[in-house]
Structure formats: C-alpha cells, structure tokens
Amino acid sequence: MARFQMELPTDLMKDIETLEKNSKKIFGEMTKAGAEVVEKNMTNNAPNDLKSHIKISKTYDTPTDGGVNTKVYISGYIPFSDPNRKYFSRSGGSGKTYRSTEGVPASFLAQLYEYGRSTAPFPKKPFMRKSFRKAEIEAAMMKAQKEASGGIIDE
Amino acid sequence: MNELIETILANFTVDKEVIPVSYMHYEGHGEPYVVYMQQDADNSLSGDDELIGYVDYYDFDVYAKGNYLNIVESLKSILKANGFVWQVSRSSQDMYETDTGYYHKTLNFAYLKEEN
Numbered sequence: 695m696a697r698f699q700m701e702l703p704t705d706l707m708k709d710i711e712t713l714e715k716n717s718k719k720i721f722g723e724m725t726k727a728g729a730e731v732v733e734k735n736m737t738n739n740a741p742n743d744l745k746s747h748i749k750i751s752k753t754y755d756t757p758t759d760g761g762v763n764t765k766v767y768i769s770g771y772i773p774f775s776d777p778n779r780k781y782f783s784r785s786g787g788s789g790k791t792y793r794s795t796e797g798v799p800a801s802f803l804a805q806l807y808e809y810g811r812s813t814a815p816f817p818k819k820p821f822m823r824k825s826f827r828k829a830e831i832e833a834a835m836m837k838a839q840k841e842a843s844g845g846i847i848d849e
Numbered sequence: 850m851n852e853l854i855e856t857i858l859a860n861f862t863v864d865k866e867v868i869p870v871s872y873m874h875y876e877g878h879g880e881p882y883v884v885y886m887q888q889d890a891d892n893s894l895s896g897d898d899e900l901i902g903y904v905d906y907y908d909f910d911v912y913a914k915g916n917y918l919n920i921v922e923s924l925k926s927i928l929k930a931n932g933f934v935w936q937v938s939r940s941s942q943d944m945y946e947t948d949t950g951y952y953h954k955t956l957n958f959a960y961l962k963e964e965n
Contacts, residue, residue: 785947809941810884812877812912812951820908823939823957824889 709846720842722753722762727838728831729764735825736766741807743772744821747800768804771797850905850960854885857931863923881913881920888939888957900964906939909956917952924956933958 713720733750740748751765774782774797783793784802810818840848851872858870861883869875869882886908894902909928911920925935939957946953 809908809944809953809955810910811946812949812953813946818873818886818908818910820888824906827891 713843713846716843718755718762720839720847722764723838723842724835725762725764726750726753727834729766731827731831731834732766732825735827735830736822739821739825740804741819741821744768744800744804744807746770747772747804768801770800772800772803773797850887850907850962853931854907857927858883858924861923861927863920868920875912877912879914881911881915881917883909883911883920883924885909893961902961902963905960905962906936907933907958907960909958911954911956912951914950914952917954921954921956928958933960 729750733748736748737745747768747770749767749769751767753762753764755761756763771794781793781795782798783791785791804822807819808822809820855870855872861868861870863881866881869877869880871882871884873884873886875882875884887905888908889906891904891906892900893904894900909924911917911924913920929935936957936959941953941955944953944955945951
C-alpha cells in the first residue's frame with residue numbers, strides 16, 4: 695500500500711505551539727481592545743454627569759464556557775443636587791427596597807437616560823446602545839489579535 | 850420618516866382600543882400609549898466615496914398600566930409588515946415604574962434608507 699509521510703516545517707510547529715500557549719492572553723487582549731472601543735464611545739456619547747462613572751474591568755476568565763471577558767460598566771453615585779435630600783430609594787424586582795444615602799446610583803441614571811420613563815422629568819438620551827459599533831470593535835480586536843500573537847495571526 | 854411612522858400607526862388599535870402614538874413625548878392620563886424617537890443612525894452602504902444607503906434605528910416605547918403584551922406583539926407585527934426590522938439586542942427588558950404603575954418596554958427597529 696502506498697504511504698505518504700510529511701513533516702511540518704519547524705517554524706510552523708513553533709507558531710502553533712506559541713499560539714496554543716498564549717491563546718488565553720491573545721483572546722484576553724482582543725476582548726480588552728473591543729471593550730476599550732466601547733468605553734471610549736460611551737464616554738463620548740454619555741451625558742456629562744455620567745462620563746466619569748464609565749469604567750472598564752480587568753480581563754477575567756469565565757469558567758462556565760472556558761472563555762475570557764472584559765466588561766464595560768457604570769459604577770458609583772451622583773451626589774444629590776438637593777442638599778436636603780437624605781436618601782434615594784427604589785423597589786427591586788424581588789420586592790425589596792434598595793436605599794442609598796450616597797446619592798443616585800449612576801447605573802440607575804444611565805438606564806433612565808437610555809430608555810426614559812413615563813413621567814419624563816428627564817429627557818431620554820440613549821447613549822449606551824449606540825456605542826457598540828460592530829465594525830469598529832471588530833477592527834480593534836483584529837489589530838489586538840495580530841499584536842498579541844506576534845504577527846502569527848493576521849486577519 | 851416621522852410622517853411614515855405616523856401614517857403606519859394612525860389609529861393603531863389593539864383589542865378594540867386605539868393606542869395613542871406620539872413623537873418623543875406624550876401627556877397621558879393613565880391610558881396605554883406609545884412614544885417613538887430616532888435612537889441612532891449608521892452607515893450601511895457606500896460607493897464611489899458616496900453614501901448610498903444608511904440605517905435608521907427607532908425606539909418605540911410602550912407604556913401601559915395593564916397587560917401590554919398584545920400591544921407589543923401588534924406593534925411588532927405592523928412595523929415588520931411595513932419594512933421595519935426588529936432589533937432584539939437594541940430592545941429593552943421588561944421594566945416597571947413603581948411610582949406611576951406603568952409597565953414599560955422599549956422596542957427598537959431598523960429601517961434601511963437610500964441617500965438621494
């Protein structure tokens with residue numbers, strides 16, 4: 695019976711080994727690059743009182759699916775504009791009441807800007823969803839992939 | 850665009866009740882209603898360094914103090930029949946305002962437009 699045997703070039707073997715060893719790092723850099731684009735867009739689009747509350751997380755593992763992730767999130771509180779105001783409260787989904795004395799949670803305010811509400815003392819000003827520009831995010835991730843892989847993966 | 854939406858949703862009726870539809874803002878008195886506004890726009894198609902087509906994204910906010918699911922389904926149905934494409938990831942979760950008693954859901958739709 696005819697037989698065929700082929701040996702992979704050493705360079706290619708080394709590249710594959712490098713990619714295998716560094717896959718988590720490469721994926722991590724990619725998610726970080728994508729998140730940085732979203733963070734930048736969100737900060738540009740957000741109302742002034744929320745700009746400084748937009749943050750980016752550390753890159754972390756997600757054990758349930760064996761992946762890595764980097765989050766953009768909104769944290770902190772907006773101080774009460776009325777000096778006599780003592781606390782902010784709202785009902786949670788489970789019927790519990792959430793109360794804060796530090797100010798209005800920035801994440802709550804962000805949702806009001808994004809989706810509005812019926813009484814609208816507050817103009818609806820969506821800024822989060824429009825910050826996820828797919829082409830821009832993908833381009834940043836591809837660039838990070840090339841850099842993190844030492845140029846082994848290009849596109 | 851607003852004219853098109855107003856035409857499509859003129860006399861928007863769900864379960865024999867006419868649902869008011871208004872641009873940006875509605876002064877209600879407890880009845881269910883829908884407000885709409887442009888949420889975003891994005892380049893879609895270019896040629897010879899010119900914009901040929903783009904996508905308009907519109908939010909339709911449904912407010913109701915009772916069961917609003919039929920309104921949501923009717924709205925989706927009538928807009929889809931008129932060339933709008935429902936954007937699941939741009940639509941909101943179900944929301945509830947404890948102080949007013951209004952349920953609220955934001956539905957987002959895309960509409961492809963040609964640049965003349």
